[in-house]
Amino acid sequence: MSLSLKTARPVPVRLSPMTSYLLTRIRQSLITLVLVSMVVFAGIRALPGDPALALAGEERSPAALAAIRADYGLDDNIAVQYGRFIGHAITGDLGTSSRTGLPVADAITAALPVTLELAALSLLLAVVVGIGAGIVAAVRRGRPEEWLANALALLGLSVPTFWLGMVLVLGFAIALPVFSASGYVPFAADPPDNLRRMVLPAVVLGSGLAAVVMRQTRAAMLDSLSADYVRTARAKGLSRREVIGTHALRNSLVTVVTVLGLQLGHLISGAVVTEQIFVLPGFGKLTIDAVFTRDYATLQGVVLCTSAAYILINLLVDVAYSLIDPRIRLGGAR
Amino acid sequence: MSLAMSEPVLSVRDLSVSFCSDTRTVHAVDHLSYDVAPGEVLAVVGESGCGKSVTAMAVMGLLPPTARIGGSIRLGGREIAGASEKELGRIRGKDIAMIFQEPMTSLNPVLTIGRQIGEVLRRHQGLSKKEARARAVELLGLVGIPAPAQRVDEYPHQLSGGMRQRVMIAIAVACDPSVLIADEPTTALDVTVQAGILEVLQSLRERLGTAIVLITHDLGVVADTADRVLVMYAGRPVEQAPVDELFAEPRHPYTHGLLGAVLRPGGEGKRRLPEIPGLVPSLDTQPEACTFAPRCAHADDRCATSRPGFKTLAPNAGAAAGAAHRAACWHPQHAPALMPTTREAGQ
């Protein structure tokens, strides 16, 4: 661990500030990823009882346990075991599900499109609604529009995802059956039916994020609108749209993108619950099912993949952040 | 003084500005009038909070919605006080432009300087993106930025404070405005950089014939740059005169006080306004009195009970054309007398 910490120091090589910034961020992400994999690995080993027993699931004959021990090399040194685990994980081998007997990697590949579609739709909703409402609230300060946007945001933050899900199901699938409340149909198979089933989950998952984005956009816009450079823009005679859209919004987006990145973890958490409510065969459902069937190989694989994705997303957010803000991209005084 | 003979390009009459909040009203400017002739440099001088910046913002129409404006502001003969934001949008940046005190924060950090100069050209002159960029390079050269073709694609944080202020000037003069308001353009900059900025302003005035309203509290800058000076105190004009006359023969005790610091030899570093004993009063407290009376060595009962008018003193050469020597004082002074106690205000 001390070794990895040493490599985390910024490099003194003559690279462009952007490149060296990126390298530093990538290095930090890799270290975090290694630590995460250690925690996941250790977590499964820390289970009370014999890991072979845990990995075996229902099949508990001494012969089966011995086979699992040999299979997983559980008699080896823990470091050797970890090395093998990582080696396998990198080549895409995450073990075999004790529940289905199928490779964990296959289950993950099957669940991924569902969760990705859900996340993408929610994110789209959150960004469009959140940024739109945030701008309105900032520009129409002290008017009913601001009050309405603030109230909606506060509600969005206070209403738990799963309850919103139930209420929407009650309203739009039972009382007024416009949308479907359960099951998944791939987009490629039947686009309208796919959307009919995905709208409610996306609204449920996106609402909290939209609220956070709205609040941050509003705060950042209020900041920008009172900034000196906005006064300069007005002094140039630019139209209201140019002043707000180009000068104020562009600066606000820097903050909003960061917040979006920080909130993606909540999106993943929310996906677990949303998929549970709407019976979508995604990542979240896979996780919960694994917990209840004591399918540790799957759980280990899912947690590792989710965390890796999360770290990757945060890295991408930082890159996006530096693309928007030239002060980071080009270095120099801030 | 031939400049002063022509029609004023900017004419402010009885300008009053007050700010209203739920609980009270603050008067920031009280019946201020001045004219600026084409190509003239008028310096507006006074302590912080005397209303000189508020006046400039009122002229630009950049005051917040809580501000209430009275009086008349005519730009090139056209009334612009109370104009709509849309009308002002067609004037600002084209006929009248402004440079601000804070070059470090007045440029948008996430846009290239070329884009920020180009914007104003595209808005008012309908140039294409390409034409605007080419013109931006020219303008950067005009304001004395080296290697303008490269600088045009840089971001504000890559430029020094002095360079940023030059960019602000380039934006301001891009559309060849008839009036340029410069609000403390050198205050935030190093002494060595200040001279360069003033030089650029001077040369632009000569080349483009732009009238400049120079707001400052640095009397050194006034002496070097201005044609005429307006001294403000607590939102009211107290004295106005051609620059040489004001320095040679200040008539208002407050002006005496201001000059005291400059005339005193051995002033440390910057020539700042001296701190005159007492507090700057709020206009609300004494509507019918000389606002300077509480701090004035020559004040008597009359000063405390009735407000002196802003009157032309002994006629001078430019009296007929707005270059008259005027002062608002019941007891105008004659000899340049120093205030009894003055010291450098370490702002």
Place this chain on the structure above:
Amino acid sequence: MTTALPTTPARTRSAGSGKLRALRKNRLAMTGGVIAAVFVLAALFAPLVAPYDPARPDFADALAAPGWSHWLGTDDLGRDQLSRVVYGARASMQVGVLAVALAFVVGVPLGLLAGYYGKFTDSVVSRLTDTMLAFPFLVLAVGLAAVLGPSLTNATIAIGISQIPAVIRITRAETLRLRHVDYVAAAVANGGGDATVLFRHILPGATSALTVQATVGIPAAIIGEALLSFLGLGVQPPEASLGVMLSGAQSFLAPAPWMAVFPGLAVVAATLAFNLLGDGLRDVLDPRGATR
């Protein structure tokens, strides 16, 4: 402020009472405070408040709509919903307070150390924080529940752990800021020991930011408990919890919507109350808005 006349110094009141006064003037925050207080009282005196035994089934009266005998109706086993909501609020408050306490007990010392000693200590703690943040809350909680087994205590531990990184970050940032403030620098120069400086000078300075974090953490923990119990990873069924109630309601959405509506409204009211209170506190205590 009504005149500019030179007056006696205006700051005679202590800053603290001024802040309290500002908070009292914030109507939304006060509304939140009152609702939060109702919840705390209901949780404390649940046996006195609840009209029925929350666990006693009454099959004759199952799935009764809200009415005079059962204000919020009954569930599929005929248990009184109001009583169960009251006991559920008790579980919520218990998790809310204990989880935040756990996060503070672990997070505050680590944040102080990281911010005060810097260098190696800081990079170890920061990397640890990053690692914890790399697990989305629910994945972490689900993993812990899988390892520890589902129960109210383990849900509390999982939620508490998930809040540690935020507490570390805020404490660290405050420590970094305060280390260079004059009075702390003076304490260091006067030879104050590390412990004295940290606990006497820096920690009190960080109180505002930490108070705000607590008002953010409690509603998050309340939602977290409801969520884990909803998924079957928290409170186990015969016990009352808002999450357990909602989980049970899922199968009866059409015939008995009140089973889903009232426990949910209770969660919303509780979180809304703490969020409003927190917003008010943030405006008063932390005008920089640094802690978010």
